[in-house]
Amino acid sequence: MTKPVVYDHFGTRSGLLVALYREFDARQTVIMDSAIEASEPTLEAKAAVIASSYVDCVLLQGREIPDVIAALAGSPELERVKRQYEAVFIEKCRIVLTPFAGSGNIAAAGLWGMLGAAEALSYAAATGDITATQAKDELFEIIVAMVERNAGGHRRSAASHTNK
Template identity: 60%
Template structure:
Protein backbone atom coordinates (compact mmCIF):
# COMPACT_ATOMS: atom_id res chain seq x y z
CA UNK A 1 0.00 0.00 0.00
CA UNK A 2 1.18 3.49 -0.79
CA UNK A 3 -0.83 6.17 1.04
CA UNK A 4 0.73 8.86 -1.10
CA UNK A 5 -0.90 7.40 -4.20
CA UNK A 6 -3.78 5.33 -2.83
CA UNK A 7 -5.47 8.43 -1.39
CA UNK A 8 -5.41 10.23 -4.73
CA UNK A 9 -8.79 10.35 -6.48
CA UNK A 10 -9.01 8.24 -9.61
CA UNK A 11 -9.23 10.30 -12.77
CA UNK A 12 -12.67 10.00 -14.31
CA UNK A 13 -12.56 9.93 -18.09
CA UNK A 14 -15.49 10.40 -20.45
CA UNK A 15 -16.99 7.00 -21.24
CA UNK A 16 -15.90 7.00 -24.88
CA UNK A 17 -12.33 7.95 -23.96
CA UNK A 18 -12.22 5.28 -21.24
CA UNK A 19 -13.51 2.64 -23.66
CA UNK A 20 -10.80 3.58 -26.16
CA UNK A 21 -8.16 3.40 -23.42
CA UNK A 22 -9.35 -0.03 -22.28
CA UNK A 23 -9.35 -1.35 -25.84
CA UNK A 24 -5.82 -0.03 -26.43
CA UNK A 25 -4.62 -1.76 -23.25
CA UNK A 26 -6.41 -4.96 -24.29
CA UNK A 27 -4.69 -4.96 -27.70
CA UNK A 28 -1.32 -4.45 -26.00
CA UNK A 29 -2.04 -7.26 -23.55
CA UNK A 30 -2.97 -9.64 -26.37
CA UNK A 31 0.12 -8.64 -28.31
CA UNK A 32 2.42 -9.43 -25.39
CA UNK A 33 0.72 -12.43 -23.78
CA UNK A 34 -1.86 -13.79 -26.28
CA UNK A 35 -5.65 -13.86 -26.25
CA UNK A 36 -5.83 -16.52 -23.53
CA UNK A 37 -4.30 -14.06 -21.06
CA UNK A 38 -7.05 -11.52 -21.69
CA UNK A 39 -9.51 -11.47 -18.81
CA UNK A 40 -11.52 -8.57 -17.46
CA UNK A 41 -9.60 -8.73 -14.18
CA UNK A 42 -6.24 -8.65 -15.94
CA UNK A 43 -7.41 -5.79 -18.15
CA UNK A 44 -8.52 -3.79 -15.11
CA UNK A 45 -5.13 -4.35 -13.46
CA UNK A 46 -3.16 -3.35 -16.57
CA UNK A 47 -5.36 -0.29 -17.19
CA UNK A 48 -5.19 0.86 -13.58
CA UNK A 49 -8.94 0.79 -13.00
CA UNK A 50 -11.27 -1.27 -10.83
CA UNK A 51 -12.97 -4.41 -12.10
CA UNK A 52 -16.45 -2.82 -12.00
CA UNK A 53 -15.26 -0.20 -14.51
CA UNK A 54 -14.28 -2.89 -17.01
CA UNK A 55 -17.47 -4.90 -16.40
CA UNK A 56 -19.52 -1.72 -16.89
CA UNK A 57 -17.95 -1.17 -20.31
CA UNK A 58 -17.98 -4.73 -21.68
CA UNK A 59 -20.18 -6.90 -19.44
CA UNK A 60 -18.18 -10.08 -20.04
CA UNK A 61 -15.05 -11.40 -21.73
CA UNK A 62 -17.15 -12.16 -24.81
CA UNK A 63 -18.35 -8.57 -24.77
CA UNK A 64 -14.75 -7.39 -24.65
CA UNK A 65 -13.75 -9.64 -27.55
CA UNK A 66 -16.69 -8.38 -29.59
CA UNK A 67 -15.65 -4.78 -28.86
CA UNK A 68 -12.10 -5.56 -29.96
CA UNK A 69 -13.35 -7.03 -33.20
CA UNK A 70 -15.60 -4.01 -33.79
CA UNK A 71 -12.70 -1.62 -33.23
CA UNK A 72 -10.59 -3.61 -35.69
CA UNK A 73 -13.38 -3.59 -38.27
CA UNK A 74 -14.02 0.14 -37.85
CA UNK A 75 -10.36 0.96 -38.49
CA UNK A 76 -10.32 -1.38 -41.47
CA UNK A 77 -13.45 0.20 -42.90
CA UNK A 78 -12.08 3.74 -42.71
CA UNK A 79 -8.81 2.79 -44.41
CA UNK A 80 -10.66 0.70 -47.00
CA UNK A 81 -13.25 3.37 -47.88
CA UNK A 82 -10.62 6.08 -48.26
CA UNK A 83 -8.45 3.91 -50.50
CA UNK A 84 -11.34 2.83 -52.72
CA UNK A 85 -12.53 6.43 -53.12
CA UNK A 86 -9.05 7.49 -54.25
CA UNK A 87 -8.59 4.61 -56.73
CA UNK A 88 -9.04 4.98 -60.47
CA UNK A 89 -12.22 3.62 -62.00
CA UNK A 90 -10.62 0.50 -63.49
CA UNK A 91 -10.88 -3.16 -62.50
CA UNK A 92 -7.12 -3.38 -62.09
CA UNK A 93 -7.03 -0.43 -59.70
CA UNK A 94 -10.11 -1.34 -57.67
CA UNK A 95 -8.86 -4.92 -57.26
CA UNK A 96 -5.44 -3.64 -56.23
CA UNK A 97 -6.93 -1.35 -53.60
CA UNK A 98 -9.21 -4.05 -52.17
CA UNK A 99 -6.31 -6.50 -51.94
CA UNK A 100 -3.80 -4.01 -50.57
CA UNK A 101 -6.19 -2.55 -47.99
CA UNK A 102 -7.24 -5.94 -46.66
CA UNK A 103 -3.75 -7.40 -46.31
CA UNK A 104 -2.30 -4.17 -44.89
CA UNK A 105 -5.03 -3.87 -42.28
CA UNK A 106 -4.49 -7.43 -41.04
CA UNK A 107 -0.73 -6.85 -40.95
CA UNK A 108 -1.28 -3.70 -38.90
CA UNK A 109 -2.87 -5.79 -36.15
CA UNK A 110 -0.14 -8.42 -36.50
CA UNK A 111 -0.76 -11.65 -34.65
CA UNK A 112 -3.41 -10.16 -32.37
CA UNK A 113 -6.50 -10.28 -34.58
CA UNK A 114 -6.28 -14.01 -35.45
CA UNK A 115 -6.42 -14.78 -31.73
CA UNK A 116 -9.47 -12.57 -31.30
CA UNK A 117 -11.14 -14.15 -34.32
CA UNK A 118 -10.42 -17.62 -32.97
CA UNK A 119 -12.00 -16.66 -29.67
CA UNK A 120 -14.97 -15.15 -31.49
CA UNK A 121 -15.60 -18.34 -33.44
CA UNK A 122 -15.97 -20.28 -30.19
CA UNK A 123 -19.17 -18.44 -29.30
CA UNK A 124 -22.41 -18.56 -31.28
CA UNK A 125 -23.24 -15.00 -30.32
CA UNK A 126 -19.81 -13.64 -31.21
CA UNK A 127 -19.60 -15.70 -34.39
CA UNK A 128 -22.76 -13.87 -35.47
CA UNK A 129 -20.97 -10.54 -34.93
CA UNK A 130 -18.10 -11.69 -37.11
CA UNK A 131 -20.52 -12.95 -39.76
CA UNK A 132 -22.32 -9.60 -39.80
CA UNK A 133 -19.09 -7.78 -40.62
CA UNK A 134 -18.11 -10.38 -43.20
CA UNK A 135 -21.43 -9.95 -44.97
CA UNK A 136 -21.06 -6.18 -44.90
CA UNK A 137 -17.57 -6.39 -46.43
CA UNK A 138 -18.74 -8.80 -49.12
CA UNK A 139 -21.67 -6.56 -50.04
CA UNK A 140 -19.38 -3.54 -50.24
CA UNK A 141 -16.88 -5.32 -52.48
CA UNK A 142 -19.66 -6.70 -54.69
CA UNK A 143 -20.89 -3.15 -55.24
CA UNK A 144 -17.40 -1.86 -56.05
CA UNK A 145 -16.74 -4.65 -58.55
CA UNK A 146 -20.23 -4.85 -60.10
CA UNK A 147 -19.53 -2.29 -62.87
CA UNK A 148 -16.82 -4.57 -64.23
CA UNK A 149 -18.93 -7.75 -64.23
CA UNK A 150 -21.98 -8.84 -66.23
CA UNK A 151 -25.53 -7.63 -65.63
CA UNK A 152 -26.06 -10.21 -62.88
CA UNK A 153 -23.05 -8.97 -60.92
CA UNK A 154 -20.82 -11.36 -58.99
CA UNK A 155 -22.28 -14.45 -57.34
CA UNK A 156 -22.42 -14.78 -53.58
CA UNK A 157 -20.33 -17.99 -53.54
CA UNK A 158 -17.62 -16.22 -55.52
CA UNK A 159 -17.58 -13.33 -53.06
CA UNK A 160 -17.24 -15.73 -50.12
CA UNK A 161 -14.41 -17.42 -52.00
CA UNK A 162 -12.69 -14.05 -52.40
CA UNK A 163 -13.02 -13.39 -48.66
CA UNK A 164 -11.56 -16.81 -47.88
CA UNK A 165 -8.60 -16.08 -50.12
CA UNK A 166 -8.16 -12.67 -48.49
CA UNK A 167 -8.12 -14.20 -45.00
CA UNK A 168 -5.76 -17.02 -45.96
CA UNK A 169 -3.27 -14.79 -47.77
CA UNK A 170 -3.32 -12.18 -45.01
CA UNK A 171 -2.71 -14.84 -42.35
CA UNK A 172 0.15 -16.27 -44.42
CA UNK A 173 1.69 -12.79 -44.64
CA UNK A 174 1.42 -12.37 -40.86
CA UNK A 175 3.16 -15.68 -40.18
CA UNK A 176 5.83 -15.00 -42.81
CA UNK A 177 4.88 -17.89 -45.10
CA UNK A 178 4.53 -15.37 -47.95
CA UNK A 179 5.68 -11.79 -48.28
CA UNK A 180 3.10 -9.02 -47.87
CA UNK A 181 3.68 -7.90 -51.46
CA UNK A 182 3.12 -11.44 -52.76
CA UNK A 183 -0.07 -11.71 -50.69
CA UNK A 184 -1.39 -8.44 -52.10
CA UNK A 185 -0.47 -9.36 -55.68
CA UNK A 186 -2.03 -12.82 -55.47
CA UNK A 187 -5.23 -11.49 -53.95
CA UNK A 188 -5.45 -8.80 -56.62
CA UNK A 189 -5.15 -11.40 -59.37
CA UNK A 190 -7.71 -13.63 -57.62
CA UNK A 191 -10.20 -10.74 -57.56
CA UNK A 192 -9.58 -9.85 -61.20
CA UNK A 193 -10.03 -13.48 -62.30
CA UNK A 194 -13.25 -13.74 -60.27
CA UNK A 195 -14.73 -10.63 -61.89
CA UNK A 196 -13.75 -11.70 -65.39
CA UNK A 197 -15.51 -15.04 -64.88
CA UNK A 198 -18.72 -13.08 -64.25
CA UNK A 199 -18.59 -10.96 -67.37
CA UNK A 200 -21.40 -11.42 -69.86
Template identity: 65%
Template sequence: MSSHSKDSSSANDTPRRRLSRDERLRQLLDVSWKLISDEGTDALTLGRLAEAAGVTKPVVYDHFGTRNGLLVALYQDFDIRQTAIMDAAIEASEATLAGKADAIAAAYVDCVLTQGREIPGVLAALDGSPELTSVKRQYQRAFIEKCQKILTPFAGHQGLSSASLWAMLGAADALSHAAVAGEIDEENARSELLATILAMIDRSL
Protein backbone atom coordinates (compact mmCIF):
# COMPACT_ATOMS: atom_id res chain seq x y z
CA MET A 1 0.00 0.00 0.00
CA SER A 2 1.38 3.43 -0.90
CA SER A 3 2.17 5.97 1.77
CA HIS A 4 -0.55 8.17 0.25
CA SER A 5 -3.12 5.43 0.76
CA LYS A 6 -1.96 4.92 4.33
CA ASP A 7 -2.22 8.65 4.99
CA SER A 8 -5.70 8.79 3.47
CA SER A 9 -6.82 5.77 5.47
CA SER A 10 -5.42 7.24 8.66
CA ALA A 11 -7.20 10.57 8.04
CA ASN A 12 -10.49 8.84 7.31
CA ASP A 13 -10.19 6.72 10.45
CA THR A 14 -9.72 9.78 12.67
CA PRO A 15 -12.90 10.18 14.74
CA ARG A 16 -14.72 13.48 14.46
CA ARG A 17 -14.55 15.60 17.60
CA ARG A 18 -17.79 15.56 19.54
CA LEU A 19 -19.25 19.04 19.92
CA SER A 20 -19.81 20.39 23.40
CA ARG A 21 -23.37 21.29 24.35
CA ASP A 22 -22.68 24.99 23.81
CA GLU A 23 -21.04 24.32 20.44
CA ARG A 24 -23.98 22.16 19.37
CA LEU A 25 -26.41 24.88 20.41
CA ARG A 26 -24.48 27.41 18.34
CA GLN A 27 -24.54 25.08 15.35
CA LEU A 28 -28.29 24.51 15.66
CA LEU A 29 -29.00 28.22 15.93
CA ASP A 30 -26.83 29.01 12.89
CA VAL A 31 -28.55 26.30 10.84
CA SER A 32 -31.94 27.60 11.98
CA TRP A 33 -31.17 31.14 10.82
CA LYS A 34 -30.06 29.79 7.44
CA LEU A 35 -33.22 27.71 7.08
CA ILE A 36 -35.39 30.74 7.82
CA SER A 37 -33.42 32.82 5.33
CA ASP A 38 -33.62 30.17 2.60
CA GLU A 39 -37.05 28.67 3.18
CA GLY A 40 -38.99 30.96 5.52
CA THR A 41 -40.04 30.60 9.14
CA ASP A 42 -42.91 28.23 8.35
CA ALA A 43 -40.39 25.65 7.12
CA LEU A 44 -38.53 25.65 10.44
CA THR A 45 -39.58 22.62 12.46
CA LEU A 46 -37.52 20.60 14.91
CA GLY A 47 -37.48 17.70 12.49
CA ARG A 48 -36.35 19.86 9.56
CA LEU A 49 -33.65 21.41 11.74
CA ALA A 50 -32.36 17.97 12.76
CA GLU A 51 -32.17 16.95 9.11
CA ALA A 52 -30.39 20.13 8.02
CA ALA A 53 -27.94 19.99 10.94
CA GLY A 54 -27.18 16.30 10.44
CA VAL A 55 -28.24 15.28 13.94
CA THR A 56 -31.00 13.12 15.36
CA LYS A 57 -34.33 14.59 16.44
CA PRO A 58 -33.69 13.83 20.15
CA VAL A 59 -30.65 16.13 20.04
CA VAL A 60 -32.78 19.02 18.81
CA TYR A 61 -35.60 18.27 21.25
CA ASP A 62 -33.08 18.13 24.10
CA HIS A 63 -31.94 21.69 23.30
CA PHE A 64 -35.29 23.34 22.58
CA GLY A 65 -38.13 21.10 23.69
CA THR A 66 -40.71 22.59 21.34
CA ARG A 67 -40.82 24.71 18.19
CA ASN A 68 -41.71 27.72 20.32
CA GLY A 69 -38.68 26.94 22.48
CA LEU A 70 -36.52 27.06 19.34
CA LEU A 71 -38.07 30.34 18.19
CA VAL A 72 -37.56 31.91 21.62
CA ALA A 73 -33.91 30.78 21.55
CA LEU A 74 -33.53 32.49 18.16
CA TYR A 75 -35.03 35.70 19.52
CA GLN A 76 -32.64 35.55 22.48
CA ASP A 77 -29.72 34.93 20.11
CA PHE A 78 -30.73 37.99 18.07
CA ASP A 79 -31.02 40.16 21.17
CA ILE A 80 -27.62 39.06 22.50
CA ARG A 81 -26.02 40.09 19.19
CA GLN A 82 -27.95 43.36 19.16
CA THR A 83 -26.76 44.14 22.67
CA ALA A 84 -23.12 43.37 21.79
CA ILE A 85 -23.26 45.58 18.68
CA MET A 86 -24.83 48.44 20.61
CA ASP A 87 -22.40 48.16 23.53
CA ALA A 88 -19.43 48.30 21.14
CA ALA A 89 -20.88 51.27 19.25
CA ILE A 90 -21.61 53.21 22.44
CA GLU A 91 -18.17 52.45 23.85
CA ALA A 92 -16.54 53.81 20.69
CA SER A 93 -18.77 56.90 20.42
CA GLU A 94 -17.99 60.44 21.52
CA ALA A 95 -18.93 61.34 25.09
CA THR A 96 -21.54 63.85 23.90
CA LEU A 97 -25.31 63.67 23.56
CA ALA A 98 -25.04 63.63 19.78
CA GLY A 99 -22.40 60.91 19.89
CA LYS A 100 -24.30 58.61 22.25
CA ALA A 101 -27.69 59.18 20.62
CA ASP A 102 -26.28 58.52 17.15
CA ALA A 103 -24.60 55.32 18.38
CA ILE A 104 -27.89 54.03 19.82
CA ALA A 105 -29.85 54.88 16.68
CA ALA A 106 -27.32 53.46 14.23
CA ALA A 107 -26.70 50.25 16.19
CA TYR A 108 -30.41 49.51 16.63
CA VAL A 109 -31.25 49.95 12.96
CA ASP A 110 -28.11 48.17 11.76
CA CYS A 111 -28.76 45.09 13.87
CA VAL A 112 -32.36 44.70 12.70
CA LEU A 113 -31.29 45.19 9.08
CA THR A 114 -28.49 42.64 9.46
CA GLN A 115 -31.02 40.02 10.52
CA GLY A 116 -33.16 41.04 7.54
CA ARG A 117 -36.53 39.34 7.22
CA GLU A 118 -35.63 36.51 9.60
CA ILE A 119 -36.38 38.16 12.95
CA PRO A 120 -39.81 39.55 11.89
CA GLY A 121 -40.69 36.01 10.82
CA VAL A 122 -39.66 34.64 14.20
CA LEU A 123 -41.68 37.30 16.02
CA ALA A 124 -44.70 36.68 13.81
CA ALA A 125 -44.52 32.93 14.46
CA LEU A 126 -44.39 33.58 18.21
CA ASP A 127 -47.03 36.30 18.24
CA GLY A 128 -49.30 35.86 21.25
CA SER A 129 -47.22 33.12 22.85
CA PRO A 130 -46.54 33.47 26.60
CA GLU A 131 -42.92 32.47 25.99
CA LEU A 132 -42.30 35.45 23.72
CA THR A 133 -44.22 37.89 25.91
CA SER A 134 -42.01 37.11 28.89
CA VAL A 135 -38.68 37.07 27.06
CA LYS A 136 -39.39 40.09 24.87
CA ARG A 137 -40.48 42.19 27.85
CA GLN A 138 -37.29 41.21 29.67
CA TYR A 139 -35.09 42.40 26.82
CA GLN A 140 -37.16 45.54 26.23
CA ARG A 141 -36.71 46.54 29.85
CA ALA A 142 -32.97 45.87 29.63
CA PHE A 143 -32.71 48.08 26.53
CA ILE A 144 -34.67 50.89 28.16
CA GLU A 145 -32.55 50.71 31.31
CA LYS A 146 -29.39 50.84 29.18
CA CYS A 147 -30.62 53.91 27.27
CA GLN A 148 -31.77 55.59 30.47
CA LYS A 149 -28.33 55.15 32.03
CA ILE A 150 -26.56 56.48 28.91
CA LEU A 151 -28.86 59.43 28.22
CA THR A 152 -29.85 60.63 31.71
CA PRO A 153 -26.65 62.69 32.18
CA PHE A 154 -27.82 64.85 29.26
CA ALA A 155 -31.42 65.21 30.49
CA GLY A 156 -33.01 67.77 32.79
CA HIS A 157 -33.03 67.50 36.57
CA GLN A 158 -36.19 65.34 36.53
CA GLY A 159 -34.55 62.78 34.26
CA LEU A 160 -36.27 60.78 31.54
CA SER A 161 -39.79 59.45 32.04
CA SER A 162 -40.63 55.81 31.47
CA ALA A 163 -43.26 56.85 28.95
CA SER A 164 -40.76 58.73 26.81
CA LEU A 165 -38.32 55.81 26.86
CA TRP A 166 -41.02 53.34 25.84
CA ALA A 167 -42.05 55.73 23.06
CA MET A 168 -38.44 55.84 21.85
CA LEU A 169 -38.32 52.03 21.79
CA GLY A 170 -41.57 51.91 19.81
CA ALA A 171 -40.11 54.33 17.28
CA ALA A 172 -36.91 52.28 17.05
CA ASP A 173 -38.86 49.10 16.30
CA ALA A 174 -41.20 50.74 13.79
CA LEU A 175 -38.45 52.55 11.89
CA SER A 176 -36.14 49.53 11.79
CA HIS A 177 -38.83 47.18 10.49
CA ALA A 178 -39.96 49.77 7.95
CA ALA A 179 -36.38 49.84 6.67
CA VAL A 180 -36.33 46.03 6.46
CA ALA A 181 -39.56 46.11 4.46
CA GLY A 182 -38.12 48.73 2.10
CA GLU A 183 -40.69 51.37 3.07
CA ILE A 184 -37.89 53.78 4.01
CA ASP A 185 -34.15 53.60 3.48
CA GLU A 186 -31.59 52.83 6.16
CA GLU A 187 -30.30 56.38 6.47
CA ASN A 188 -33.79 57.79 6.94
CA ALA A 189 -34.49 55.22 9.66
CA ARG A 190 -31.30 56.13 11.49
CA SER A 191 -31.75 59.90 11.19
CA GLU A 192 -35.40 59.79 12.29
CA LEU A 193 -34.57 57.63 15.30
CA LEU A 194 -31.73 60.00 16.19
CA ALA A 195 -34.14 62.94 15.96
CA THR A 196 -36.61 61.08 18.20
CA ILE A 197 -33.94 60.51 20.85
CA LEU A 198 -32.75 64.13 20.74
CA ALA A 199 -36.34 65.39 20.99
CA MET A 200 -36.91 63.19 24.03
CA ILE A 201 -33.88 64.77 25.73
CA ASP A 202 -34.97 68.26 24.69
CA ARG A 203 -38.42 67.77 26.28
CA SER A 204 -36.79 66.84 29.57
CA LEU A 205 -34.84 70.11 29.84
Protein backbone atom coordinates (compact mmCIF):
# COMPACT_ATOMS: atom_id res chain seq x y z
CA MET A 1 0.00 0.00 0.00
CA THR A 2 1.30 3.43 -0.82
CA LYS A 3 1.25 6.44 1.47
CA PRO A 4 -1.30 8.37 -0.68
CA VAL A 5 -3.73 5.43 -0.57
CA VAL A 6 -3.49 5.22 3.22
CA TYR A 7 -3.93 8.98 3.64
CA ASP A 8 -6.86 9.00 1.20
CA HIS A 9 -8.61 6.56 3.50
CA PHE A 10 -7.53 7.87 6.93
CA GLY A 11 -6.80 11.50 6.11
CA THR A 12 -3.62 11.86 8.15
CA ARG A 13 -1.02 9.87 10.03
CA SER A 14 -2.95 10.72 13.20
CA GLY A 15 -6.13 9.35 11.66
CA LEU A 16 -4.37 6.10 10.81
CA LEU A 17 -2.91 5.74 14.32
CA VAL A 18 -6.29 6.45 15.93
CA ALA A 19 -7.96 3.85 13.69
CA LEU A 20 -5.33 1.25 14.57
CA TYR A 21 -5.70 1.96 18.27
CA ARG A 22 -9.52 1.82 18.12
CA GLU A 23 -9.32 -1.55 16.35
CA PHE A 24 -6.90 -2.81 19.01
CA ASP A 25 -9.12 -1.54 21.84
CA ALA A 26 -12.29 -3.03 20.34
CA ARG A 27 -10.67 -6.48 20.13
CA GLN A 28 -9.24 -6.18 23.62
CA THR A 29 -12.62 -5.17 25.03
CA VAL A 30 -14.48 -8.11 23.49
CA ILE A 31 -11.89 -10.62 24.71
CA MET A 32 -11.74 -9.18 28.22
CA ASP A 33 -15.52 -8.74 28.62
CA SER A 34 -16.18 -12.34 27.59
CA ALA A 35 -13.50 -13.70 29.91
CA ILE A 36 -14.68 -11.60 32.86
CA GLU A 37 -18.25 -12.75 32.34
CA ALA A 38 -17.18 -16.40 32.27
CA SER A 39 -14.81 -16.20 35.26
CA GLU A 40 -15.47 -17.17 38.85
CA PRO A 41 -16.54 -14.37 41.20
CA THR A 42 -13.23 -14.22 43.09
CA LEU A 43 -10.48 -11.63 43.19
CA GLU A 44 -7.97 -14.15 41.91
CA ALA A 45 -10.13 -15.13 38.94
CA LYS A 46 -10.90 -11.53 37.97
CA ALA A 47 -7.25 -10.46 38.37
CA ALA A 48 -6.11 -13.42 36.26
CA VAL A 49 -8.58 -12.50 33.52
CA ILE A 50 -7.51 -8.86 33.44
CA ALA A 51 -3.81 -9.79 33.39
CA SER A 52 -4.16 -12.53 30.79
CA SER A 53 -6.54 -10.58 28.57
CA TYR A 54 -4.33 -7.51 28.49
CA VAL A 55 -1.07 -9.34 27.80
CA ASP A 56 -2.62 -11.79 25.31
CA CYS A 57 -4.29 -9.02 23.37
CA VAL A 58 -1.05 -7.06 23.03
CA LEU A 59 0.80 -10.20 21.97
CA LEU A 60 -1.88 -11.08 19.41
CA GLN A 61 -1.49 -7.63 17.88
CA GLY A 62 2.26 -8.01 17.67
CA ARG A 63 5.13 -5.66 18.25
CA GLU A 64 3.39 -2.82 16.42
CA ILE A 65 0.76 -2.03 19.07
CA PRO A 66 3.25 -0.80 21.70
CA ASP A 67 4.69 1.42 18.96
CA VAL A 68 1.21 2.71 18.07
CA ILE A 69 0.52 3.39 21.76
CA ALA A 70 3.81 5.28 22.03
CA ALA A 71 3.01 7.25 18.88
CA LEU A 72 -0.38 8.24 20.32
CA ALA A 73 1.47 10.23 22.97
CA GLY A 74 3.17 12.22 20.20
CA SER A 75 0.51 14.90 19.80
CA PRO A 76 -2.18 16.46 22.00
CA GLU A 77 -4.95 15.10 19.74
CA LEU A 78 -3.60 11.56 19.83
CA GLU A 79 -2.86 11.77 23.55
CA ARG A 80 -6.52 12.71 24.20
CA VAL A 81 -7.73 9.64 22.31
CA LYS A 82 -5.35 7.39 24.22
CA ARG A 83 -6.40 8.89 27.57
CA GLN A 84 -10.08 8.37 26.76
CA TYR A 85 -9.51 4.68 26.11
CA GLU A 86 -7.33 4.35 29.20
CA ALA A 87 -10.07 5.93 31.33
CA VAL A 88 -12.61 3.43 30.00
CA PHE A 89 -10.26 0.52 30.77
CA ILE A 90 -9.54 1.83 34.27
CA GLU A 91 -13.24 2.29 34.99
CA LYS A 92 -13.97 -1.25 33.79
CA CYS A 93 -11.26 -2.62 36.09
CA ARG A 94 -12.52 -0.50 38.99
CA ILE A 95 -16.04 -1.89 38.56
CA VAL A 96 -14.80 -5.49 38.30
CA LEU A 97 -12.37 -5.27 41.24
CA THR A 98 -14.20 -2.97 43.71
CA PRO A 99 -16.39 -5.76 45.17
CA PHE A 100 -13.18 -7.31 46.52
CA ALA A 101 -11.92 -4.10 48.14
CA GLY A 102 -13.11 -3.92 51.73
CA SER A 103 -13.15 -0.13 51.63
CA GLY A 104 -15.62 -0.25 48.77
CA ASN A 105 -13.23 1.80 46.68
CA ILE A 106 -10.00 1.37 44.79
CA ALA A 107 -7.70 4.38 44.65
CA ALA A 108 -7.28 5.97 41.25
CA ALA A 109 -3.50 6.02 41.72
CA GLY A 110 -3.46 2.24 42.08
CA LEU A 111 -5.54 1.77 38.93
CA TRP A 112 -3.26 4.06 36.92
CA GLY A 113 -0.26 2.17 38.31
CA MET A 114 -1.85 -1.10 37.25
CA LEU A 115 -2.36 0.24 33.72
CA GLY A 116 1.24 1.42 33.52
CA ALA A 117 2.43 -1.99 34.66
CA ALA A 118 0.15 -3.71 32.12
CA GLU A 119 1.58 -1.61 29.29
CA ALA A 120 5.20 -2.10 30.38
CA LEU A 121 4.90 -5.83 31.01
CA SER A 122 3.06 -6.42 27.74
CA TYR A 123 5.68 -4.45 25.84
CA ALA A 124 8.47 -6.45 27.51
CA ALA A 125 6.74 -9.68 26.53
CA ALA A 126 6.15 -8.46 22.97
CA THR A 127 9.83 -7.60 22.56
CA GLY A 128 10.99 -10.89 24.12
CA ASP A 129 12.56 -9.36 27.23
CA ILE A 130 10.31 -11.57 29.38
CA THR A 131 7.90 -14.38 28.62
CA ALA A 132 4.16 -13.93 28.31
CA THR A 133 3.74 -16.07 31.41
CA GLN A 134 6.08 -13.84 33.39
CA ALA A 135 4.17 -10.75 32.24
CA LYS A 136 0.80 -12.25 33.17
CA ASP A 137 2.01 -13.54 36.53
CA GLU A 138 3.56 -10.21 37.51
CA LEU A 139 0.50 -8.23 36.42
CA PHE A 140 -1.73 -10.64 38.34
CA GLU A 141 0.33 -10.04 41.51
CA ILE A 142 0.18 -6.27 41.01
CA ILE A 143 -3.61 -6.33 40.60
CA VAL A 144 -4.17 -8.54 43.65
CA ALA A 145 -1.82 -6.43 45.79
CA MET A 146 -3.58 -3.24 44.70
CA VAL A 147 -7.00 -4.58 45.65
CA GLU A 148 -5.78 -6.09 48.91
CA ARG A 149 -4.27 -2.74 49.92
CA ASN A 150 -7.74 -1.28 49.54
CA ALA A 151 -9.28 -4.17 51.47
CA GLY A 152 -7.85 -3.08 54.77
CA GLY A 153 -4.15 -3.80 54.57
CA HIS A 154 -3.28 -0.13 53.97
CA ARG A 155 0.36 0.79 53.93
CA ARG A 156 1.64 4.21 54.79
CA SER A 157 2.32 6.55 51.93
CA ALA A 158 5.84 7.44 50.87
CA ALA A 159 5.35 10.85 52.46
CA SER A 160 4.62 9.28 55.85
CA HIS A 161 7.86 7.28 55.60
CA THR A 162 9.93 10.42 55.11
CA ASN A 163 8.35 12.18 58.07
CA LYS A 164 9.65 9.65 60.60
